[in-house]
């Protein structure tokens with residue numbers, strides 16, 4: 001490592017000079033200044049590994065300087081220098097992000113101990129970042145990122161089922177990456193050169209759905225002026241991804257079942273059987289087994305679709321993926337917006353780790369995107385993130401629904417009840433947000 005850079009900030013000339021002389025004998029690069037302004041000036045110009053900062057300074061107080069150093073260069077270790085009588089201030093300084101304090105008068109040797117200890121921990125932090133970056137190479141599967149055990153298991157399952165022709169039912173909460181998982185299966189299958197055709201089964205009314213899926217023959221119905229291929233036909237040679245499969249009507253369930261059993265289908269109004277040469281993947285954020293139990297979903301179709309089941313874990317069950325994902329999104333959005341955003345403050349990371357992410361990865365992605373847009377400094381702070389660490393589910397006395405309600409209310413206030421923006425931040429669609437507003441009886445304060 002390069003020479004460690006140390007800055008001493010103290011208004012006592014003697015202390016300054018003797019410390020500088022003492023430390024310069026060792027292999028450190030040492031500078032000393034008398035006041036806060038000068039110190040900040042230097043810190044703006046170059047990085048210091050350690051800053052020794054007197055609590056009592058003329059002009060700007062040590063605490064004010066500390067706060068600004070944390071903003072300017074969060075990687076700098078700050079050690080407060082304090083006298084008896086101001087220990088409580090030193091404790092406050094530690095809460096504000098100082099790493100340690102030295103009590104005056106001290107033996108110069110103490111200084112070396114403190115320096116070595118803190119340089120070493122700084123080194124370790126950097127080493128961790130390095131390790132994390134190395135892991136990052138392996139911590140992705142196609143476009144899915146993750147290094148948690150839960151995600152590594154997902155990757156393994158995808159790798160195993162991809163080459164087979166079996167249908168896969170991908171389940172999981174909104175925003176957990178179900179569609180990305182489907183694409184990853186397709187890309188790793190023998191059909192990867194063929195098309196990947198996605199159909200959102202929740203988006204279309206039944207009468208349009210049929211012709212959307214199966215296509216139609218010219219003259220099959222009044223509007224059918226031309227013969228048109230449906231999604232099934234377009235998916236031939238590749239993969240058909242039926243998203244939101246829990247939303248299909250009972251009529252359509254019968255039609256799909258027939259296709260899966262007979263492996264042929266017909267255009268609406270057509271008589272020519274077409275070969276169902278595609279692999280079927282489906283996704284749902286409903287508990288389909290429950291839908292079967294309450295007779296809203298056909299059991300025979302369920303078993304056809306659920307040959308292999310892939311469950312995408314919610315983000316709150318794999319919080320160790322949060323730093324990796326957050327950093328990936330930060331980097332991406334910083335590049336897209338041409339902004340220099342170097343990372344997250346420690347407090348911002350803590351905040352993200354505490355939060356429960358009801359909208360899962362999509363919500364995290366949206367939160368980071370917003371933070372990159374609004375951040376004024378090079379490091380994202382908690383205030384830049386559209387989340388706030390209320391007591392979370394683990395605290396017991398609060399119900400999940402209560403938390404969700406409070407969170408939604410807060411986002412709505414933040415956006416001045418802009419439904420589109422709120423839905424975006426929450427990572428849910430507008431109709432879901434409306435449903436929740438009604439369920440929780442939320443009203444705009446006038």
Ligand SMILES: Nc1ncnc2c1ncn2[C@@H]1O[C@H](COP(=O)(O)OP(=O)(O)OP(=O)(O)O)[C@@H](O)[C@H]1O
Pocket residue numbers: 143144145146172173174175176177178179180181285325361362365
């Ligand atoms: N593991 C991940 N790594 C990187 N990006 C992810 C990951 N999981 C999700 N995303 C991103 O989050 C967003 C939501 O993912 P996706 O659309 O696959 O979720 P979904 O489960 O299909 O959600 P929904 O149920 O709401 O349709 C996408 O922008 C996707 O790129």
Ligand SMILES: [Mg+2]
Pocket residue numbers: 178179243283
């Ligand atoms: Mg989806």
